Amino acid sequence: MTNTASERRVTAADIAREVGVSRATVGFVLNSTPGQTISEATRDKVIDAAQRLGYRPHLAAKALASGRSRIILLVLPDWPMEYSMRRVVEEASILLDQAGYSLVTSTPHEGGTARPLWETLQPDVVIGLLPFSPERYAEIRNSGVAAVIPRPDDTEPPGDLSFGHGPRLQVEHLLERGRRQLVFASTPDPRLADLASSRYAVAAETARAHGIEDLARAGVHSDNATDLVAAWHRSGITGVIAFNDDVAARIVGAALRLGLAVPDDLAVVGHDDSPLSNVFVPSISTIHVDDEGLGHYFAEQALNATIGTPEPQWDQSPKVSLIKREST
Known part of the structure; x- marks a missing residue:
């Protein structure tokens, strides 16, 4: 089958044949080359043909020529x-x-x-x-x-991207609410291990500054959330610093399924201010990050x-x- 202009990339040579001018003239028009004496009528014909044929500049060649x-x-x-x-x-x-x-x-x-x-x-x-x-x-x-x-x-x-001020604000907020038995709820995703450790380190340092040594830490996923929350409640944990809003939602959901009151029995604060945190019931306190x-x-x-x-x-x-x- 013979290729037509619509089946392949349209080139400057195609436009030149269509208009009846040289390829150089087409190049001067399409690149707005200064110092050329090309009539407005010819310029308009070249631009019209380029639009009609669906011409798109070859980006690699353009980058090579411009260096960008x-x-x-x-x-x-x-x-x-x-x-x-x-x-x-x-x-x-x-x-x-x-x-x-x-x-x-x-x-x-x-x-x-x-x-x-x-x-x-x-x-x-x-x-x-x-x-x-x-x-x-x-x-x-x-x-x-x-x-x-x-x-x-x-x-x-x-x-x-660790947003170290976030975990500090999480801990301080729970302390202001009278919660001193705290736990850091981490994500079990191994890809986020370094980021989770960075946030935990800030949270633990903030807790120590307020007289709370050895901040507990646990990885929370859908299969263990209920058991973890039940164990926390039995041990007197009253505040949870969540790695992000997804983890916070798992904890709040598990607490409600256990018949615990949020925040009376367990206060939870997330991180990232994702849409989930505002539509979840009860809505989740969180750390807003200026992503923009x-x-x-x-x-x-x-x-x-x-x-x-x-x-x-x-x-x-x-x-x-x-x-x-x-x-x-």
């Missing part, structure tokens, strides 16, 4: 794509799109054999949601990427590296706040 792909690659940790991370990526994507850049995400998996996207896409900037190891940083730079953020010698990563601000921060870091916009500053303290709801 206008692609930002955001490397995500191998975590479940939960609400907070989705919001960060969405907000970064919107801001970059407004600046004329496309955001692409990649999640390298341990043991994976796929060719890295920083090699295939030729992005202008690669940003890690978490800091890169020196070896990974060198690998990305050696692939030809001009800007990699953060550098291994950066004293601060581009953002702090963090997404904008990553986007502004990329724009600073590509076009020299002002370097953004990140201070997580005003980005994290407590939302008080029925569960406490």
Whole structure:
């Protein structure tokens, strides 16, 4: 079967044949090349033919010619794509799109054999949601990427996804409510082990500062939630610091099934302010994170590296706040 223009990529040569001009003329028009004496009538015919034939520029060739792909690659940790991370990526994507850049995400998996996207896409900037190891940083730079953020010698990563102020606010809120027998309810997901440990460390340090030593910790999932809550109630636990809102919802649900009153018998505070926390009954007190601000921060870091916009500053303290709801 003979290919037609509709069955393959339309090229500048197709437009030139359609209009009856040279390929150079088509290139001058489509690239808005300055200093050319092309009549308005010819220019209009070229643009009309390009639109009618469905011409799209060849991005790889355009990137090669300009030295820019206008692609930002955001490397995500191998975590479940939960609400907070989705919001960060969405907000970064919107801001970059407004600046004329496309955001692409990649999640390298341990043991994976796929060719890295920083090699295939030729992005202008690669940003890690978490800091890169020196070896990974060198690998990305050696692939030809001009800007990699953060550098291994950066004293601060581009953002702090542990949101250390969150666990501190969780503990302080429960203490203010008169709860001193506390437990940290973690996630059993091994992909989140480091993040859970980071949040637990802050919670335990805050508890110690208020005279509570050895903050208890337990992984909560759907199969053990009821047994754990029953054991906590028997041992006198009255306040739960949950790793996130999903864990908090499991605990509140288990408490209600056991006939316990929330918050009278057990007060629970979650983290992330996901939609679930507000629609759950009873609604769940939680930590609100400025995902929009963090997404904008990553986007502004990329724009600073590509076009020299002002370097953004990140201070997580005003980005994290407590939302008080029925569960406490």
